[in-house]
Amino acid sequence: MKNVLVCGAGGFIGSHLVKRLKDEGCWVRGVDLKYPEFSETLADDFVIGDLRDPVLCSASVDRPFDEVFQLAADMGGAGFVFVGDNDAAIMHNSAMINLNMVEACRFAGVKRIFYSSSACIYPERNQLDPDNPVCSEDSAYPAAPDSEYGWEKLFSERLYMAYVRNYGMVVRIARYHNIFGEEGTWTGGREKAPAALCRKVAEAKDGGEIQMWGDGLQTRSFLYIDECIDGTLKLMRSDFMGPVNIGSEEMVSINQLARMIMEAAGKTLTIDHIPGPQGVRGRNSDNRLIMEELGWAPSQPLQTGIAKTYRWIEEQVRNQDPGNA
Numbered sequence: 001m002k003n004v005l006v007c008g009a010g011g012f013i014g015s016h017l018v019k020r021l022k023d024e025g026c027w028v029r030g031v032d033l034k035y036p037e038f039s040e041t042l043a044d045d046f047v048i049g050d051l052r053d054p055v056l057c058s059a060s061v062d063r064p065f066d067e068v069f070q071l072a073a074d075m076g077g078a079g080f081v082f083v084g085d086n087d088a089a090i091m092h093n094s095a096m097i098n099l100n101m102v103e104a105c106r107f108a109g110v111k112r113i114f115y116s117s118s119a120c121i122y123p124e125r126n127q128l129d130p131d132n133p134v135c136s137e138d139s140a141y142p143a144a145p146d147s148e149y150g151w152e153k154l155f156s157e158r159l160y161m162a163y164v165r166n167y168g169m170v171v172r173i174a175r176y177h178n179i180f181g182e183e184g185t186w187t188g189g190r191e192k193a194p195a196a197l198c199r200k201v202a203e204a205k206d207g208g209e210i211q212m213w214g215d216g217l218q219t220r221s222f223l224y225i226d227e228c229i230d231g232t233l234k235l236m237r238s239d240f241m242g243p244v245n246i247g248s249e250e251m252v253s254i255n256q257l258a259r260m261i262m263e264a265a266g267k268t269l270t271i272d273h274i275p276g277p278q279g280v281r282g283r284n285s286d287n288r289l290i291m292e293e294l295g296w297a298p299s300q301p302l303q304t305g306i307a308k309t310y311r312w313i314e315e316q317v318r319n320q321d322p323g324n325a
């Protein structure tokens with residue numbers, strides 16, 4: 001039986017990953033500041049603790065785990081990472097977690113570590129044209145991410161790669177592009193665009209209006225959580241270190257995304273465009289490398305994941321306020 005550690009197991013991707021690892025028959029320990037918000041964890045052991053603390057990191061890695069997935073980070077959507085107010089916390093907290101975890105894994109003789117980097121590492125200059133963003137892995141340098149969140153991710157990628165070179169550790173690095181799905185943060189300020197728009201659509205009366213940050217012409221691609229877990233495990237168990245994009249190439253404007261959500265909801269709404277944090281003008285995953293190395297690509301269209309996610313968020317909205325939706 002494989003022993004697996006998931007850091008950030010109380011979060012969105014971490015809690016889904018724990019479920020998949022348990023389905024596979026692994027023994028799983030989760031670590032996080034909190035338990036998953038929307039369902040009981042399936043981890044065999046769950047440590048509540050702060051991974052900025054090196055003592056907690058060493059205690060969590062008390063054996064040479066076969067696999068460690070390091071997903072813990074201080075993160076959120078545009079309203080959290082692009083406003084500037086959280087920059088120091090994002091850089092300090094996430095860098096501390098990575099510095100401590102990689103060192104604890106080295107001392108414990110961990111066999112393989114996965115690190116979740118982000119599309120936010122890509123230079124802003126290549127993402128100014130919403131119709132032609134460039135996010136191939138080799139375009140990361142010269143580095144110029146548009147957020148401190150992206151700079152921390154880039155620093156930590158380099159940290160893990162230095163441990164590979166100097167200590168012979170086995171590391172796998174993915175650059176995730178906008179992961180969404182059920183049991184993701186949908187309210188409170190850290191939610192990302194798909195969840196925020198699903199919530200707004202669920203709260204609106206048919207024929208009414210929703211607000212959107214920016215003109216809605218900015219483009220992105222979104223990857224459904226199950227596909228993200230598939231790609232993550234495929235990378236982790238391969239011979240390919242990365243960094244490699246794990247995302248979808250189905251690029252849509254945020255207006256198109258909103259319309260897709262309205263379709264899932266069966267509502268017709270108008271969009272009120274208001275000022276707000278937006279990030280880069282255009283971004284899309286470039287999946288050539290992962291296809292070449294791992295033969296992986298998402299299997300379903302965006303609309304399929306959106307429909308499932310909308311249904312889940314609509315239920316949350318209804319449960320929160322039974323008079324709504």
Ligand code: NAD
Pocket residue numbers: 007008009010011012013014031032033034049050051052070071072073074075076093097116117118119175176177178179180192
């Ligand atoms: P999430 O915020 O739901 O999960 C992160 C978890 O880390 C949270 O549960 C949080 O409590 C935990 N955490 C934060 N600080 C901690 C600390 N000091 N000690 C212990 N736990 C701590 O985010 P997610 O969407 O599940 O993302 C997982 C990883 O993937 C993150 O590293 C994120 O940066 C990366 N990523 C996510 C996306 C996405 O679209 N969701 C995109 C790119 C990269």
